[in-house]
Amino acid sequence: MKKLIRYLAPLTIVLIAAIFIYNIVTNGYIQHPGKTSYQKECAQCHGDKGEGIKSLIPPLIDADFAIQNIDSIPCWIKNGLNHPITVNGKLYDQPMYPISIDEIQTANIINYISREFLKNKTEVNSAWVKEKWNNCP
Numbered sequence: 523m524k525k526l527i528r529y530l531a532p533l534t535i536v537l538i539a540a541i542f543i544y545n546i547v548t549n550g551y552i553q554h555p556g557k558t559s560y561q562k563e564c565a566q567c568h569g570d571k572g573e574g575i576k577s578l579i580p581p582l583i584d585a586d587f588a589i590q591n592i593d594s595i596p597c598w599i600k601n602g603l604n605h606p607i608t609v610n611g612k613l614y615d616q617p618m619y620p621i622s623i624d625e626i627q628t629a630n631i632i633n634y635i636s637r638e639f640l641k642n643k644t645e646v647n648s649a650w651v652k653e654k655w656n657n658c659p
């Protein structure tokens with residue numbers, strides 16, 4: 523048994539390393555955990571690259587409104603957002619409906635959009651999301 527473990531352990535490490543490298547080669551980078559959730563819950567409106575849709579859906583790319591109000595994003599996801607807003611100088615006034623996802627997915631999505639689109643170093647966790655949810659307006 524001990525012998526088996528002695529041989530299997532290095533093999534497992536090599537296997538994990540191979541999967542790791544395979545991922546980097548095929549995806550270009552290790553996929554962010556928020557990416558799949560973003561694509562499922564947000565991308566149909568805000569776009570794969572956060573570009574938004576014309577004058578209907580605001581962009582997330584370098585969105586000044588999101589950068590300035592990052593603390594409010596959990597409540598927008600939970601309760602929706604429905605009043606005129608100005609994003610990067612353009613006015614938007616279509617409703618964003620509430621999205622039912624848990625605090626872990628919400629934190630992952632916020633971290634993903636912060637890094638990919640808002641070019642912001644913010645890293646949040648599920649406890650932060652819950653605290654914001656408890657204080658939604």
Ligand code: HEC
Pocket residue numbers: 560563564565566567568578579580581582585586587588589595598599603604605606607609614615616617618619621631635
């Ligand atoms: C059904 C389409 C739709 C979906 C799905 C959607 N949004 Fe929105 N989102 C909107 C619209 C429309 C607005 C503008 C709301 C307003 O004017 O009150 C908005 C506004 C925003 C804003 C603030 C404006 C900006 O561009 O900075 C953020 C941030 C945001 N959404 C993030 C998200 C995230 C994260 C998700 C996924 C969890 C998501 N949205 C899913 C339509 C959508």
